């Protein structure tokens with residue numbers, strides 16, 4: 169086994185036992201990056217000081233006795249990749265956009281402060297669809313990322329760079345962001361675990377905005393245990409983010425949770441038209457295995473499930489049109505005072521900065537959102553979509569009266585080929601059909617590798633989505649860890 173194959177839990181254990189140094193782990197990941205990333209393009213930038221940081225951790229370790237080493241936080245010395253929309257002080261954070269190509273973050277996002285406090289090492293920032301809009305990374309202004317399982321296919325998105333980096337062992341874990349599936353769907357496409365926390369569980373201070381009522385920072389890792397280690401490191405209230413809930417202590421909740429017989433709800437609406445037959449077979453097979461292992465399986469109904477996607481694609485663009493108004497070329501973006509040798513007025517200045525800075529998907533959403541929010545249309549679109557959102561949320565609440573978690577597919581298909589959907593926004597949006605309802609309802613959910621399907625002689629991963637009630641990440645991780653054991657999908661890929 170190579171060092172970069174280790175999980176976070178295994179690497180942390182070996183660091184504490186002095187079996188392996190932080191420098192060795194970091195250089196092992198960097199060697200994979202040097203070998204693989206020119207072809208995969210998971211990273212937009214690899215930080216050149218990662219090795220020096222690693223040496224600092226090793227110096228700290230050398231000064232500690234065994235008891236001190238045992239008390240080290242779980243992410244001490246662990247090399248991580250960070251999605252390009254999360255601010256790291258002094259680093260560029262471009263959100264995959266030309267608009268922020270030259271933007272340097274003036275402060276650390278709260279999640280970054282928390283990871284730094286644990287002693288994590290940052291390897292680089294990862295590629296993404298521009299401003300997290302998309303499901304394939306094809307909307308990145310800096311070129312797409314390739315799926316490590318099949319470079320002819322997309323890694324999913326928008327956190328495709330983070331998912332590919334974890335899948336190809338180019339880091340031990342990563343952060344992403346999930347507004348409508350952007351952590352779970354790429355995790356499913358790349359064969360890793362991707363987790364989106366409850367709305368309000370993790371601070372978004374220092375996350376470049378996209379649809380503020382839907383968005384959470386999530387974790388990508390090789391195992392459910394690792395995803396949980398990362399999640400517990402970033403969870404918790406924050407003075408800088410009023411939506412981050414303060415009075416919930418995840419550690420305590422874990423200890424209090426005992427899961428003897430998992431009651432798993434399987435929504436019949438998630439197995440209808442549009443679900444790939446091979447993906448369905450993998451998901452049904454996984455659920456059967458869980459049943460044989462002692463889980464109670466209940467068929468449930470989420471009657472408004474089919475309205476989640478249209479409601480999301482009204483609400484998200486509306487919020488995006490407001491969130492992205494700040495990118496006017498004055499505070500962020502290129503400042504051009506003349507075009508074609510002619511000096512321009514203020515209106516032209518704004519229009520020019522946004523025309524040049526934003527890509528087509530971002531412009532499409534700003535236009536859709538502005539339209540849906542305009543006088544006369546607000547009630548018909550935005551207000552209606554918010555009412556649908558309530559019904560979607562109530563469906564889940566009713567379902568959770570009978571079950572601990574809900575299980576179904578993460579995405580309707582395995583990873584698709586480049587170009588297959590990029591010219592047809594609606595078909596791209598359909599990739600989110602099973603993930604967006606979770607964001608509308610603010611629930612925690614994750615995608616767990618459940619098996620593989622064959623496409624063009626290549627074996628492609630399929631993710632099982634598990635969803636839990638609000639703030640029940642303990643139930644989510646407990647059932648995911650139990651399911652992971654019996655599904656035992658091999659991590660080895662490249």
Ligand code: GLN
Nearest residue numbers: 300302346347348349350
């Ligand atoms: N693919 C979805 C979209 O394009 C989800 C994006 C996200 O979660 N950031 O809106």
